[in-house]
Amino acid sequence: MSSPTAVADPYVSREAAQPELRPRVDPVLHQGGPAPERLSADDLRSFDEHGYLFVENLLRPDEVRELNQELHALAHNPHVRGLEETITEPGGDIVRSIFRIHGLSRLFEWLARDVRVLDVARQILGSEVYLHQSRANLKPGFKGKEFYWHSDFETWHVEDGMPRMRALSVSIALTENYPFNGPLMLIPGSHKTFVACVGETPEEHYKHSLKKQEYGVPDDQSLKRLADRGGIVAPTGPAGSAVFFDCNTMHGSNSNISPYPRTNAFFVYNSVDNTLEAPFCGLKPRPEHIAARSSFAPLEPLDRG
Numbered sequence: 001m002s003s004p005t006a007v008a009d010p011y012v013s014r015e016a017a018q019p020e021l022r023p024r025v026d027p028v029l030h031q032g033g034p035a036p037e038r039l040s041a042d043d044l045r046s047f048d049e050h051g052y053l054f055v056e057n058l059l060r061p062d063e064v065r066e067l068n069q070e071l072h073a074l075a076h077n078p079h080v081r082g083l084e085e086t087i088t089e090p091g092g093d094i095v096r097s098i099f100r101i102h103g104l105s106r107l108f109e110w111l112a113r114d115v116r117v118l119d120v121a122r123q124i125l126g127s128e129v130y131l132h133q134s135r136a137n138l139k140p141g142f143k144g145k146e147f148y149w150h151s152d153f154e155t156w157h158v159e160d161g162m163p164r165m166r167a168l169s170v171s172i173a174l175t176e177n178y179p180f181n182g183p184l185m186l187i188p189g190s191h192k193t194f195v196a197c198v199g200e201t202p203e204e205h206y207k208h209s210l211k212k213q214e215y216g217v218p219d220d221q222s223l224k225r226l227a228d229r230g231g232i233v234a235p236t237g238p239a240g241s242a243v244f245f246d247c248n249t250m251h252g253s254n255s256n257i258s259p260y261p262r263t264n265a266f267f268v269y270n271s272v273d274n275t276l277e278a279p280f281c282g283l284k285p286r287p288e289h290i291a292a293r294s295s296f297a298p299l300e301p302l303d304r305g
């Protein structure tokens with residue numbers, strides 16, 4: 001409900017008949033907070049300018065091996081397969097994603113709290129942070145399907161009630177990322193523009209969108225404008241590498257028809273000064289395992305040396 005004194009929402013989406021490109025009104029790098037110094041000034045500048053940062057070999061091979069074993073066990077566990085956290089590929093029973101992975105596995109919880117990851121989020125977001133969402137994406141060889149272009153923030157704002165752009169994601173590769181196994185693609189610089197999308201959100205949209213997204217999807221012309229300006233990158237590298245990216249960076253990935261899986265762990269950190277409100281689309285909030293709102297307690301860093 002808007003009152004006469006309410007400040008207009010700068011990120012209205014899925015309401016107008018036409019798409020629109022609007023400038024971002026929030027900073028990318030935020031000041032304040034515990035200010036850990038994980039990233040160099042150059043890394044910070046690059047994240048600010050491009051909306052992402054690729055870090056090779058963030059994890060050691062033995063850590064990657066353990067995480068893969070754990071994920072493999074989870075994905076084959078009948079109990080886990082029956083949970084609503086587990087999302088299958090459209091029209092099949094191949095596991096596409098396992099949400100709230102930090103709640104299902106201590107190893108993944110530790111990874112989310114590891115200072116090599118968490119302190120990057122705290123530094124960029126300039127505050128304590130909590131986990132808005134976590135998941136593992138499996139994208140198996142031959143069978144893994146694409147994630148169409150989107151800004152995560154657009155969905156988190158409209159469907160989860162995340163007020164402002166003060167969140168970021170990290171995608172940690174658990175298998176090698178090649179150009180041909182459906183790696184994450186990003187449009188550099190796109191985080192500085194908000195693309196208002198067309199199409200009213202249907203009820204319980206998440207039941208469909210997590211398999212294949214059809215609302216909150218930018219139009220072709222807006223995507224072309226952003227890509228003409230910034231190009232498209234697809235960072236590749238060994239398992240254990242990570243891509244940190246701003247919540248509004250336009251990204252997506254192709255399907256995987258190669259024989260080699262593309263598996264990653266995905267954590268979303270939101271500032272404790274940007275906690276969720278009622279969803280801006282007016283519908284009921286998505287479930288806790290997709291968008292945490294029962295606790296916004298700061299994550300405690302874990303230094304595992």
Ligand code: 6CS
Nearest residue numbers: 133147150152155209213
């Ligand atoms: O709906 C969501 O929250 C999300 N969907 C995608 C395709 N990426 C980010 C996030 O996990």
Ligand code: FE
Nearest residue numbers: 150151152251
């Ligand atoms: Fe995404």
